[in-house]
Amino acid sequence: MTIETRKLGMSIVYGIITIFVLLSISSLIISLILRFTDVTENSISIIVTVISFITLFIGGFICGGRGKKKGWLLGSLTGIIYTFIVFLVQYLGYDELFSLQQIIYHICYIATATMGGILGVNLTSGNSREA
Template sequence: MRSGIMGGFNIWIYGKGLMRGYIVSLALFLIGAILITYTGLGENVIPILTSIIMIVSIAYAAIYVVVHTKKKGWLHGGLVGILYIFILILLSKAFVTGYMLDRVVYYRIIISMITGMIGGMIGINMK
């Protein structure tokens, strides 16, 4: 058994997948910021935009991880979704004063897990 591999869980694959997901998030947030700044889009689109970006990034990260693990797509995808949102929550707790876990955060956790599971199912069926 190689280092970092435990029953199909390879920390390096997960790390690469999560980093790719965060890079996609950053790129999409940059595009969104440019669109909001230089077009007629109002600030009222920010909540839906952040949700869409989060869903796309988690799905991409889950697909990447599952394509490389090649088994149990829904399980690995769901784990990627949970890890993605928990890292964001930890960063928010560390850097945002007064950050609190409320109903919206709990919904985002559930959405992240479901999105990861769907991304994992898509990834396992890709060839």
């Protein structure tokens, strides 16, 4: 395994860790809001979805920023690995496959992480063009 491959792999790990940390924090906040207020799950379902997309974007961004190149690949792999982990938890823990709606969501999550990876590389690489 080359140093370059290891660097790209570690950037994916950082992206996945970022996603799960941010999701854990937001889940805690949302559960506290649901517990101590009169807000229902149905009334904040859009907010939860938006938070999920932002979290995947940030995870892809961090991954691309750490990898410094191949942002589309790093972001895509980050989204795919996240989807695979969620699928494993759902399949092995709840004995259910993804529904069509979940498949669509996860395809969009992968696309969002990919966009985050591309922007992460381009905004953090520091390469500037001189005319």
